[in-house]
Structure formats: C-alpha cells, structure tokens
Amino acid sequence: MAPRIATLTLNPAIDQTIHVDHLVPGEVHRALSMRLDAGGKGVNVASCLADWGADVTALGLLGADNAAPFESLCAAKGIADRFVRVAGSTRVNIKIVDHADTTDINMDGMAADETDLARALAPLDAFADDNALVVLSGSVPPACPPEIYADLVSRLRTDGARVVLDTSGAPLGHALSAPVLPHVIKPNRRELAAWAGQPLDTIEDVIACGERLRARGIELVVVSMGEEGALFLSDEGALLARLDAGPLASTVGAGDAMVAGLVAALAQKAPLERIARLATAFAVAKLGRAGPHLPQRSSVEALSEDVVITPAQKCGGVVHGEV
Ligand SMILES: Nc1ncnc2c1ncn2[C@@H]1O[C@H](COP(=O)(O)OP(=O)(O)O)[C@@H](O)[C@H]1O
C-alpha cells in the first residue's frame, strides 16, 4: 500500500516574484512582470507531489487575511487542506529575478503562540502511523521554539512514521543533535556548511560532512548544490546526480521540488539511483516553470532518464567522518 504523505509548513509564504532586466542595488527599476504564488517549503513540496499524481495532505499555519492563494492551490491540485487559520496575514517573500540571478528577500513571518502551534500539529496525531511519510519543511515562525522539529521527529517516529526534514539554522541544529533523528534530510550546501561551522568547498568536504550525519543514524542525506547537482548518501553508496537545466524560469522552489521528488521515490521504496534520478528530474523540471509546478508525469520520467549519475568514488571518494 502506498504511504500516506503529509507536509508541514509552519511558516508559509506568498512568493512575490518580480522580473527586472538587470538588478542594480541602489537603482530604480521598472518591473517587467510580477506574479504571486502560494509558497513556503512544505506548500511547494505538496504542490509538486500533487502534480506528480500523489495524494498529499498539507498542514501548517495560514494567516486568515490572505489565505485565498493557498486555498486556490489546494483546490486546483486536490491537496487536502488541513492548514489551521490564525488571525493576521501570511508573510510575503520577495523574489527578484533578472537575466542572471534570483535574489530572495524572506520575511520573518507571523508569530505563532503555543496554542496556534498545538492546533497546527494536532492533525499529525491521527495521521502518523507506520504507513505515513511526513515532510517537515522550512523555517519556523517567530516565537516558535527552535526545538520544534527535534521534538516532532521524535513524536512522529514513535508513531512509526517516516520523516523527511528540510530546514536550516537553529531548528536544523536542534534536530541534528537530538537523540531521535529524521530518516532523511535535504540541506543545501550553504545550510550544511552553516551547521558544520566550516566551509564545504569541495565535493569531498560535502561527502565527509554528509557521512558524519549518516554515521549518526540518518538513513538518507541529500545535499543540493544548485547547478552542480546534488549528492545522495545512503548505505547503498554515494551518488552525484546532475542534469543540465534548460532556460531557467525561476530557481525559487528547486530545493522543494527536489524534496518532492525524493518523497515520490521513497513512496515507491526505490533504490538510491532512482531516488537521485527522480529528485533531480523534479528539481530541473521545476526550474523551467515559475511557481511550484511540474509538467506532466511522463515528462518528469523522461528527464529522470537523462540525469547523469556519477558514483561519488569517482568524484572524490567516500570519506567517513567522526560520529
Ligand atoms: N542552474 C541549475 N542547473 C541545473 N540544476 C539546478 C540548477 N539550480 C538548481 N538545480 C537543481 O535543483 C536542485 C536544488 O537546488 P538548490 O539551489 O541546491 O536548492 P535550494 O533551493 O534548497 O537552495 C539542485 O540540487 C539541482 O539538482
């Protein structure tokens, strides 16, 4: 039986993407176009999984004053909307896209009190069992304890659920030093370096750091590295996966699409190479589109066949760090 999939987004965002020709700090710009997308990490993961054809339940907190884009997204894609509405507005994050880069300006978000958080998490109690796959994604709202993911991982794993974690900063630090660890993590290289407290300049550095985490008991460590691709580390080995992207519509949400792809593969109990292919195909497919959307499933499958997989031994060798 296919696992039931839920995403948790405690700090969602409406992404306001503004296209300009050439961004110059300090200058006045004329926008070429603007769009608004319901976003935030778990929302994007749910959206890509729904495009893939998976049944997915989205949990978290939404500001009641501007919940409409999230409601439309869930309705359009058949995502089960279990978000709790709270007084106020969900943050708006600014994404400035020019000919070369995407510049992100992310807000803190609405403060959430204990009652809000308890209400947002309550549906997980009924959801989490040994056939559940739960994705915990993104930053946490102001005033939310940074240990929240560490505590949740323990609670979900006690109930038998498999847990994928994609966060950064203090919430990641707490989750990685807790006694009970997530099954899967997907930091990007910068987030992993911040956790390690040292630069990870080479692929060997990234592998060594990922292997330290695996040695502590995380089953699958995926480190995304932008256009360099991503590293996938499990007890099946270490793979580097990469695919040239076509014209980039927006890099926002590429990491979330990658998480969606690895969840899609985990739901199929796929081996490591298939996980790496599908996760990379999801990410690259998303890069061609603005907003957290994928093309039809057959196109994503076709991309997955084109992904270039290199055993990590060939790109530097597996390094086993200290526990
Ligand atoms: N310019 C690019 N060319 C090819 N693949 C890319 C590019 N940018 C991102 N990707 C793919 O998307 C994945 C996630 O992107 P990344 O920027 O590392 O994540 P995040 O959004 O979490 O920072 C990468 O591992 C890679 O597979």
Ligand SMILES: O=P(O)(O)OC[C@H]1O[C@](O)(COP(=O)(O)O)[C@@H](O)[C@@H]1O
């Ligand atoms: O929760 P955070 O870390 O503040 O990030 C939120 C932002 O990240 C996104 O989820 C995109 O994330 P990725 O580009 O890492 O996939 C945006 O939709 C959102 O604005």
